[in-house]
Every structure is written in structure tokens, then in C-alpha cells.
Amino acid sequence: MAVLRSLLPQLGLFLCLALCFSPALSASYNDPCMVFDTISTTDNLGVNVTVEGSGGNITYTVRIPVNSSVSVVILKTMNQNNKSVGSWVGATQECNDSSVLYHVTPSDSSDFQATMTVTDSEDITKVNLYVFIAIGNGTAVMTSINLEELRAMTTANTTAMTTANTTAKTTAMTTAKTTATSLAVNALGSPLAGALHILLVFLISKLLF
Structure with missing residues (x-):
């Protein structure tokens, strides 16, 4: 009995500590950020x-x-x-x-x-x-x-797309201008254009002489 009485203070302290820390342990266990097994x-x-x-x-x-x-x-x-x-x-x-x-x-x-x-x-x-x-x-x-590599790849892709778009627009504009010039030259060089030119010269000569 004397031994049991001497252990009572220690048992009481242990029980108190267990009650104090049990909420913390429970919260840690239920913490969704806990370390995975x-x-x-x-x-x-x-x-x-x-x-x-x-x-x-x-x-x-x-x-x-x-x-x-x-x-x-x-x-x-x-x-x-x-x-x-x-x-x-x-x-x-x-x-x-x-x-x-x-x-x-x-x-x-x-x-x-x-x-x-x-x-x-x-x-x-x-x-x-x-x-x-x-x-x-x-x-x-x-x-x-x-993330550094990802950003570098994104920058490179953006630059490539911008360059491609600029090249495509420049090519399209150049092609359009070339096509328009070719059509104008072909129109002037056609038989109908030649006949109109001869008729115009004839009419001018009649008016002058």
C-alpha cells in the first residue's frame, strides 16, 4: 500500500499530461497535411x-x-x-x-x-x-x-509562333502584290488591250489631222 501511495503522484502527473496532449495528438492525426505513409x-x-x-x-x-x-x-x-x-x-x-x-x-x-x-x-x-x-x-x-525549364520552353514557343505569324503575313502580302502586278501586266499585254491601244491611236490621229 505504501508503494502504491508513493506512485499516485506520478500516476496523476502522467494522466494530466495525457489529457493535455491528447487533443494535440488527435489534431495531428486528423491533419490533412500530415506526412503520408x-x-x-x-x-x-x-x-x-x-x-x-x-x-x-x-x-x-x-x-x-x-x-x-x-x-x-x-x-x-x-x-x-x-x-x-x-x-x-x-x-x-x-x-x-x-x-x-x-x-x-x-x-x-x-x-x-x-x-x-x-x-x-x-x-x-x-x-x-x-x-x-x-x-x-x-x-x-x-x-x-x-518551372524554370517550363518558362524557357514557353518563351521559346511564343517567340517561334510570333516569328511564324510575322513571316506568314509578310509572305502573304508579297504574294498578293506580285499577283496584282502580274495581272496588270497580263491585262496590258492581252490582245484586247492591244486593239484598244491601236484604236485610241487611230482616233487621236483623226482628231489631229
Whole structure:
């Protein structure tokens, strides 16, 4: 009995600590940003990212194919120094590791879409976008995309399209002018034009003489 009485204070302290920390443990367990038990890396998620410039800002639109088994998408953009880059629009929750979480409602008519804005003061050199798709039971699939390479490719494509359009317009205008000139020359060189020219000379000579 004496031993049991001596243990009562310790038992009371342990019970108090357990009651104090149990809400925190429960919240951590229910935290949708919790670390996944299993993460599979793949390049076949079908993620599509488009880049648009507006003023000094750059907007990245991320489109991800989802189905009824996907309820959560986590997105993260980090530079080579493991610092977060950009601001995500409309995220459900911001996580402690600088990632953002979106609750997904899959639809047959559209994919999941999220938008991130990077200001001109932020350096996107060696910035990677990480896409995590939760598929249930603590499992997720992940893919990464280099935003610097993506922006370079977009710039190159835009330049190529602009050059192609300019070349096409120049070629079309040159062809039109050449065609018009050729038609005028052909008209003047036709038999009818020659006959009209002779008739005009004849009439002028009659009037003069």
C-alpha cells in the first residue's frame, strides 16, 4: 500500500499530461497535411502547367486529372535553397512545410485546377513544383516539374509562333502584290488591250489631222 501511495503522484502527473496532449495528438492525426505513409513517384500523372505574364507577375495555372478516389491535392514550390516561392490562390489550407492543400471534388467535365502567382522580385531559377495526389489509406503519388525549364520552353514557343505569324503575313502580302502586278501586266499585254491601244491611236490621229 505504501508503494502504491508513493506512485499516485506520478500516476496523476502522467494522466494530466495525457489529457493535455491528447487533443494535440488527435489534431495531428486528423491533419490533412500530415506526412503520408507511402509516396510513389511517377512522371505519368498528366499534370499540365501553363505560363502567362501580366505586368511584372507570372501566373502558373496547374491542371491535374483527378477521379473519384482523389480527395486531396497538395502543391509545393521550392527553390534550390528549400524556400517557398509564389502565392497560391484559394488554397483550402496552408501546411507547415510551406505547401498548400486543396480539397478536391472530382467532376467528369473538368480536371482540378489551381493558380500560383510569382512576382518579378522572386527568382524562379531552379524552382520545382511538387504535386502530391492523395489516393487514400495514407498513400500518395507525386511528380515534380521544373518551372524554370517550363518558362524557357514557353518563351521559346511564343517567340517561334510570333516569328511564324510575322513571316506568314509578310509572305502573304508579297504574294498578293506580285499577283496584282502580274495581272496588270497580263491585262496590258492581252490582245484586247492591244486593239484598244491601236484604236485610241487611230482616233487621236483623226482628231489631229
